[in-house]
Amino acid sequence: MTRSAETFxxxxxxxxPGDSERKMEKATASPADIVLFDLEDAVAExxxxxARTMVADFLRSRPDDGKDRLWVRINPLDGPxxxxxxxxxxxxxxxxxxxxxxxGRADVERLDHYLSALEVAAxxxxxxxxxIALVTETAGAMFTTGTYAGAPxxxxxxxxxxxxADAVGAAGNRTADGEYGFTYELARSLCxxxxxxxxxxxxxxxxxxxxxxxxxxxxAERVRRDGYRGxxxxxxxxxxxxxxxxxxxxxxxAAAQEVVDLFAANPGAGTLAHxxxxxxxxxxxxxxxxxxxxxxA
Numbered sequence: 001m002t003r004s005a006e007t008f009x010x011x012x013x014x015x016x017p018g019d020s021e022r023k024m025e026k027a028t029a030s031p032a033d034i035v036l037f038d039l040e041d042a043v044a045e046x047x048x049x050x051a052r053t054m055v056a057d058f059l060r061s062r063p064d065d066g067k068d069r070l071w072v073r074i075n076p077l078d079g080p081x082x083x084x085x086x087x088x089x090x091x092x093x094x095x096x097x098x099x100x101x102x103x104g105r106a107d108v109e110r111l112d113h114y115l116s117a118l119e120v121a122a123x124x125x126x127x128x129x130x131x132i133a134l135v136t137e138t139a140g141a142m143f144t145t146g147t148y149a150g151a152p153x154x155x156x157x158x159x160x161x162x163x164x165a166d167a168v169g170a171a172g173n174r175t176a177d178g179e180y181g182f183t184y185e186l187a188r189s190l191c192x193x194x195x196x197x198x199x200x201x202x203x204x205x206x207x208x209x210x211x212x213x214x215x216x217x218x219x220a221e222r223v224r225r226d227g228y229r230g231x232x233x234x235x236x237x238x239x240x241x242x243x244x245x246x247x248x249x250x251x252x253x254a255a256a257q258e259v260v261d262l263f264a265a266n267p268g269a270g271t272l273a274h275x276x277x278x279x280x281x282x283x284x285x286x287x288x289x290x291x292x293x294x295x296x297a
Contacts, residue, residue, distance in 0.1 A: 014232075018072070096132065135190075142190060
């Protein structure tokens with residue numbers, strides 16, 4: 001695990017199209033923990049050169065002390081735009097980069113080489129630009145989600161269902177009841193397991209219907225119970241719901257503190273009785289994780 005991954009936490013990751021100054025302004029003004037200026041899917045092919053200029057100009061206009069939360073989603077490394085994206089935005093020091101269609105650890109290592117060279121050229125501290133990888137957007141990438149341990153700069157991993165559906169030739173990725181089909185739930189699980197193995201923050205994919213805040217809340221709460229620590233958003237209206245869902249409640253904090261205090265009072269114990277149940281060291285680890293999550297929020 002990298003040093004930056006050890007201390008990194010973010011609940012809400014809000015996309016904004018890189019070719020719309022108005023939407024970038026609106027996203028930046030939101031309470032999102034991370035704002036992602038998108039140069040990939042949200043921008044048509046013919047607008048990509050102007051979009052990267054707009055993103056660079058927008059970042060240049062921001063004070064340095066607010067840039068840590070302003071990230072950029074570049075285009076895939078195996079396409080024609082990624083290097084031009086990086087060359088445009090790295091001189092103005094974004095807080096991080098989202099790597100789409102990552103095919104495994106080698107892609108993050110390749111990105112690290114590019115970022116290091118551009119940081120040196122921009123007189124930015126080498127290694128300061130963080131990375132989140134989108135790890136399930138191609139069929140082959142599904143088999144490499146467990147390869148990211150030790151990947152440089154990597155602080156978070158997320159997954160995508162739409163590009164994966166295209167990659168496998170699916171007519172859709174939902175079942176009749178609106179839930180993701182097996183392949184896409186598998187992608188979610190593999191991302192979670194891969195992030196845990198890499199010591200990175202697992203971030204759930206978007207909830208496509210930005211008007212369905214009740215559905216978003218239910219899903220966000222469910223994936224947090226599963227182990228996810230944040231979620232992608234496509235509209236500012238989703239941010240407050242996501243932030244609340246990934247922030248422990250007062251009741252959760254009190255219960256976690258009870259467990260921590262109980263083990264602190266009995267330092268030699270491996271198991272302890274509490275409220276009619278037996279607690280062991282994994283319970284203590286989960287309680288500490290809840291308290292840490294609250295601190296990062």
